Structure formats: C-alpha cells, structure tokens
Amino acid sequence: MARDRQTDEDYVGPIRRLLVGVLLLALAGIFVVWRIDSPRIERFRAAAIDRVVPNMDWALAPVTGIINLVADFQSYQGLAQQNADLRRELQQMKAWKEAALQLEQENAKLRDLNNVRLDPKLTYVTGVVLTDSGSPFRQSVLLNVGSRDGIIDGWPVMDGIGLVGRIAGVGQETARVILLTDTSSRIPILVQPSGQHAVLAGDNALDPLIDFLEDPDLVRPGDRVVSVSDGGVFPADLLVGQVVLGPDRRLRVRLAADYERLEFLRVLRNQPREAIRDQGGLLTPFAPPDGAADEDGGDNG
Amino acid sequence: MAESPVAQRWFGRFWFVVLALGLMFLQLLPLQTIPRTWAPPDMMLAITLAWVARRPDLVPAMSIVFAFLLADLLFLRPPGLLALVILLATEFLRARSETLRSGSFAFEWITVALIIVAITLGNRAIIAVTASHQAPLALAMFQMMMTILAYPAAVLVSYLAFGIRRPALGEVDAFGRPV
Numbered sequence: 001m002a003r004d005r006q007t008d009e010d011y012v013g014p015i016r017r018l019l020v021g022v023l024l025l026a027l028a029g030i031f032v033v034w035r036i037d038s039p040r041i042e043r044f045r046a047a048a049i050d051r052v053v054p055n056m057d058w059a060l061a062p063v064t065g066i067i068n069l070v071a072d073f074q075s076y077q078g079l080a081q082q083n084a085d086l087r088r089e090l091q092q093m094k095a096w097k098e099a100a101l102q103l104e105q106e107n108a109k110l111r112d113l114n115n116v117r118l119d120p121k122l123t124y125v126t127g128v129v130l131t132d133s134g135s136p137f138r139q140s141v142l143l144n145v146g147s148r149d150g151i152i153d154g155w156p157v158m159d160g161i162g163l164v165g166r167i168a169g170v171g172q173e174t175a176r177v178i179l180l181t182d183t184s185s186r187i188p189i190l191v192q193p194s195g196q197h198a199v200l201a202g203d204n205a206l207d208p209l210i211d212f213l214e215d216p217d218l219v220r221p222g223d224r225v226v227s228v229s230d231g232g233v234f235p236a237d238l239l240v241g242q243v244v245l246g247p248d249r250r251l252r253v254r255l256a257a258d259y260e261r262l263e264f265l266r267v268l269r270n271q272p273r274e275a276i277r278d279q280g281g282l283l284t285p286f287a288p289p290d291g292a293a294d295e296d297g298g299d300n301g
Numbered sequence: 302m303a304e305s306p307v308a309q310r311w312f313g314r315f316w317f318v319v320l321a322l323g324l325m326f327l328q329l330l331p332l333q334t335i336p337r338t339w340a341p342p343d344m345m346l347a348i349t350l351a352w353v354a355r356r357p358d359l360v361p362a363m364s365i366v367f368a369f370l371l372a373d374l375l376f377l378r379p380p381g382l383l384a385l386v387i388l389l390a391t392e393f394l395r396a397r398s399e400t401l402r403s404g405s406f407a408f409e410w411i412t413v414a415l416i417i418v419a420i421t422l423g424n425r426a427i428i429a430v431t432a433s434h435q436a437p438l439a440l441a442m443f444q445m446m447m448t449i450l451a452y453p454a455a456v457l458v459s460y461l462a463f464g465i466r467r468p469a470l471g472e473v474d475a476f477g478r479p480v
Contacts (some may be wrong), residue, residue, distance in 0.1 A: 113376030131329035137436035
C-alpha cells in the first residue's frame with residue numbers, strides 16, 4: 001500500500017509543478033492585462049465585488065454594530081459631558097438657524113426683485129456604507145447603491161454637510177466611493193473669500209493637501225473651501241471644509257464631513273451641463289445668400 | 302472529527318478557505334474610515350505562511366490563489382500581483398517545510414520573516430517597475446514588521462483552534478505516507 005502511494009507521488013509531482021506553473025502564468029497574465037487595459041479589469045473587479053459583498057450584507061451590519069457598541073461602551077463615562085456640550089451647542093445652533101431663516105427670506109425677496117435664475121438644486125440618492133477598503137493603504141467605502149439605482153461613475157458623494165468623495169467603480173448593486181483622503185483623489189476646489197482655485201490632493205492623512213495654489217499668501221487658515229466645476233466633472237459650491245495649517249507647515253483642508261462616522265451617504269445626481277458648442281452665427285441684417293446656407297434653407301422650406 | 306483521513310485532509314483545506322474568507326470579512330467591516338498612521342498585521346498572510354510551514358498538505362496552491370486573488374480584488378490592490386508573489390513565496394516555503402520541521406521555532410520564525418520581507422519588497426519592486434499606484438512606504442514597512450511580529454500569534458491560533466502543528470519526524474498519515 002505504502003509503496004503504491006509512493007509511486008503515485010511520482011506522477012503527482014510533475015503534474016503539481018505544471019499546475020503551479022499554469023497558476024503563476026495566469027496570475028501574471030491578469031496583472032499584465034490590468035496594467036495594460038485597466039478599465040476592463042476594474043469593471044471585472046466591480047462585478048466581482050458586486051457578487052461577493054452583498055452576500056455578506058446580512059452579517060456586516062450586526063457585527064459592525066456589536067463592535068461599535070463595545071467601543072462606545074468604553075466611552076460611556078464621557079457621555080454625560082458630551083450631552084451637556086451638545087445641548088449648549090444646540091442652543092447656539094438655534095440662534096444661528098433663526099438668523100439663517102431670516103436671511104434666506106430676505107435673499108429670496110431680493111432675488112425675486114432682481115429676477116435671478118439660479119442653478120437647479122441637485123437631487124440625490126442615499127446609500128448605506130457596506131464596507132471600507134479593507135486595507136490601510138486605500139481610503140474608500142462601498143455603498144449599497146449601484147447602476148440599478150442609476151449611479152454613474154464620477155458623481156460626488158456627501159454626508160449631510162460636506163463632500164466625502166466621488167464614485168469610482170459601479171456594480172449592479174454596489175458602488176465604490178473614493179474618499180477625499182485617498183492618495184489617488186484629486187478634486188478641483190475654490191478657496192472662498194480670495195477666490196483662489198486649487199486642487200485638493202489626498203495623501204492618506206485625515207486632512208488632505210491643497211495643491212497647485214496660485215498665491216498662498218491670499219489664503220488663511222479658516223477660509224472656506226468649496227468644490228468648483230472646473231472641467232465639468234463636479235458640481236460647483238459643495239462645501240468641502242476649512243483651510244488649516246498642517247503640522248508640516250503646508251496648507252491642508254479640515255473636511256466638513258464627519259469621517260469618523262460614515263454611515264449614510266448621499267450620491268448627488270450630477271447631470272452633465274448643456275455645453276455651448278457653436279460660436280454663434282454671424283448676425284446679418286438680411287438672410288444669407290443661397291450658396292452658404294443651402295441645407296438650412298432646404299430644411300425650412 | 303474522527304472521520305477517514307481523506308475527509309480529515311479535506312476538512313483541513315475547507316477550514317483554511319473558511320478562515321481566509323472570515324479574515325477578509327473582518328477586514329472589510331466599516332470600522333475605520335479615517336486614515337491611520339499605523340497598519341495592522343496582514344493576518345491572512347501570517348496564517349497562510351504558518352499553515353504552509355507546518356501542514357503544507359492542507360494548503361494547496363489552488364486555495365492560496367483563490368484566497369489572495371479574491372483579496373486583491375476586494376482590497377483594491379493590483380489584481381493578481383500579490384497573489385502571484387505569495388504563491389511563489391509559499392512554493393519556496395513548501396519545498397523547505399520538511400527542513401523546518403526538524404529545526405527550532407526560532408529558525409522557522411526567521412525563515413518566515415525573511416519570506417515576508419521578500420514578499421513586501423518583491424511586491425513593491427514590481428509595482429515600481431510597472432509604474433503602478435504605490436502604497437506609502439512607511440505604512441508598508443510598518444505592516445511588514447507587524448506581520449512578522451504576529452507570526453507566533455498566527456501559529457498559536459492555528460494550533461489551538463485548528464490543531465495545526467508540526468508533524469513529528471517520521472510521522473506517517475493513515476496511508477502510511479510520510480506527512
């Protein structure tokens with residue numbers, strides 16, 4: 001018996017080596033194809049995640065809940081203090097809210113007098129965070145809304161207050177949000193009172209870096225930072241955060257969104273703007289001569 | 302689990318895949334959405350190396366490829382790359398598992414540590430050569446050290462929970478083959 005098995009092994013050995021060789025080649029092939037034609041493999045990745053993660057959905061929420069419960073329990077003593085702080089803050093907020101309401105009404109009246117057309121408000125889809133990126137090197141979350149809900153790559157994502165990131169990778173039922181803190185995140189921004197354009201570059205730190213700033217002297221810590229629709233990829237005027245001076249003496253942005261509790265996120269429907277393509281025809285007092293606008297004349301007639 | 306030895310071996314393989322899936326699940330839990338300045342150990346790698354060093358028959362190449370390719374896809378790593386590097390490393394370790402068996406644990410740990418360093422550096426080298434998206438160096442080095450330090454824990458957990466231990470010299474399985 002033992003001898004039989006031993007001879008059996010001699011057949012198994014080379015076949016095994018062959019199999020390992022084939023596996024190595026296949027993995028190398030996947031990597032090379034990814035490097036050459038990244039979008040195709042990334043679509044495959046989105047589809048694979050779409051198949052795997054919703055299956056875990058039933059367990060993800062309760063396990064996360066239990067772990068958070070335990071973590072919260074440790075900070076139980078701070079709760080009374082936090083409650084008092086929140087009440088005080090709420091009082092201040094009420095005062096601000098009253099001021100804001102009055103201003104809003106005044107604004108509406110003035111706009112009415114001026115006959116101003118403003119941008120239509122953006123509508124949104126709200127999704128629940130399923131998972132994080134699972135790796136300390138990447139900052140992203142997976143939402144439970146996907147192409148089924150009409151999500152499209154590149155749409156901005158906010159929590160209640162500020163910008164969180166943008167959609168990168170959509171599956172049927174899931175969509176990945178690349179957070180502003182990810183090292184591959186680059187967003188066009190506007191620093192508000194001075195009107196300086198810049199790029200917000202994530203670098204795996206909680207406060208992303210302000211890059212390509214024209215005149216740093218005009219920007220002070222505390223300035224408001226909003227998104228800007230440069231290049232038509234992002235809707236303008238979404239709150240991003242405030243300028244702060246980082247410990248490395250570089251200007252960074254303290255994000256308005258609460259990154260510690262990303263639970264429900266809004267995906268803003270960002271329909272592409274109508275683009276103005278032609279440069280406008282020549283305005284002439286008479287109809288153009290028949291040679292130039294033959295087709296137009298034919299259509300009308 | 303006093304089934305036939307074939308069933309036992311398949312149970313072992315099955316548990317490896319379940320363990321890998323469980324570890325991926327734990328990593329995916331949305332507990333941490335603010336960037337960290339430190340990195341937890343890569344427990345999947347530590348457990349895989351511990352099982353390959355001790356019971357290579359329970360960790361066939363197919364299991365490793367399945368687990369790490371799925372992890373590459375889920376964790377937004379370049380797909381196939383880390384799976385490729387780890388498959389090479391485990392084949393290297395598999396060929397030496399019999400030598401490791403007679404040595405001390407310190408020798409095993411040093412071997413595994415060198416393999417983890419080789420995996421990290423090899424992975425980074427290929428990414429650098431192909432000019433792909435590189436993870437921050439400090440964080441990667443931190444994770445490498447943490448994984449090396451976590452190796453004894455991985456061995457202990459494998460032993461206590463799954464009974465993975467080094468077969469004694471000359472130990473044979475139920476077919477009479479040397480393990």
